[in-house]
Amino acid sequence: MFEFGNIRFRSVEREDLKLLHEWENDSELMMFSRSKPMNFASMAQLEKQYEEWIKDEKTHRFIVELMPQREPIGIARIELQEWGNIRAADLGTYIGNKEMWGRGLGRTITVALLEISFNQLNMERCDAWSVEFNERAHKVLELCGFRKGGAIRQTVLVNGRKWDSFHFDILRDEYLSRRDDLLKETLGPKYTQYLEQLQVVQ
Ligand SMILES: CC(C)(COP(=O)(O)OP(=O)(O)OC[C@H]1O[C@@H](n2cnc3c(N)ncnc32)[C@H](O)[C@@H]1OP(=O)(O)O)[C@@H](O)C(=O)NCCC(=O)NCCS
Structure with a gap:
């Protein structure tokens, strides 16, 4: 578990597939998250995908819960990658x-990731x-310190129009230089409590 302000990350359980089935078939959500409004995912397909997720050691997948009521509100993912010998996610x-x-x-959620x-x-x-077209997501990434690196032109077609895929990135030093402000902004009154938790083994 990773508790961060008013949210918590926990592992994805088989019982969550019902919820994922609802979300993964929501065309507006899929249009923004995957550029695929016509995403149709059957329960059987999700079950098969879940079996792959269990074996996948390169990706951390989380259910995001709203606290304190522990209400599942979404998902988050960290996929480990390597650019040559540089550790990247x-x-x-x-x-x-x-x-x-x-x-x-x-x-x-983005600062927690x-x-x-x-x-x-x-x-x-x-x-x-x-x-x-996902301006809300771009705004969130930039507010969290990501920079838009470039665009891979006309990679998806949605609603009859071709759109670019935007790439954003943030380097470790860039994050660390803004970290304190981002933690204060997102954690509010829980900022001190969060830092104290980290100090247990420092
Ligand atoms: C993208 C997503 C994760 C953002 O989370 P959120 O809780 O809605 O976003 P936040 O409330 O933290 O921040 C939204 C910011 O974008 C701004 N915003 C909202 N709509 C906007 C728009 N159409 N254009 C530009 N900015 C917009 C808000 O004003 C806010 O900025 P502010 O804090 O300075 O006021 C969420 O909307 C989502 O899940 N969308 C569908 C799936 C998706 O797009 N996933 C990301 C794929 S990359």
């Missing part, structure tokens, strides 16, 4: 409960990809 998230969009949770990646997994850099 590709980050991703979606909030499946759309009523929760625009309340600052995406920002909290950066905390785990840099402060626990010892990454040198984090990457994220987002489709051209």
Whole structure:
């Protein structure tokens, strides 16, 4: 478990597949998260995918819960990658409960992913990809210190139009120089408590 402000990351359990089935078949959500509004995922396909996830040691997948009620609101992912000999993580998230969009949770989830990646997994850099029209996601990434590196042009077709895939990244030093401000902004009154938890073994 990783508790961070008003959210908590926990592992994905078989019982969560019902919820994932709902989210993965939501065309608006899939349009923004995967650039695939026509994503149809049957329960059997999700079960098969889950079996692969269990074996996959390169990707950490989490259910994001809203605390203290422990309500599952979305998923988050850290995929370990290597750029030559540099440790890197590709980050991703979606909030499946759309009523929760625009309340600052995406920002909290993204900072939590950066905390785990840099402060626990010892990454040198984090990457994220987002489709051209997903301005909300771009805003969140930039608020968390990511920079837009470039665009891979016309990689997806959604609603009859071709769109670019935008690449964002953040280096370890860039995160560390902003870390304290980001933690204060996202954790609010829980900032001190979070740092105290980390000091237990420092
Ligand atoms: C992207 C996502 C994770 C962001 O989480 P969120 O909780 O909705 O976002 P937040 O409330 O933390 O922040 C949204 C920011 O974008 C801004 N914003 C909202 N809509 C926007 C738009 N259309 N254009 C530009 N900025 C926008 C908000 O004003 C806010 O900025 P502020 O804090 O300065 O006011 C969430 O909306 C989501 O799951 N969307 C669908 C799936 C998805 O896009 N996943 C990411 C794939 S890369």
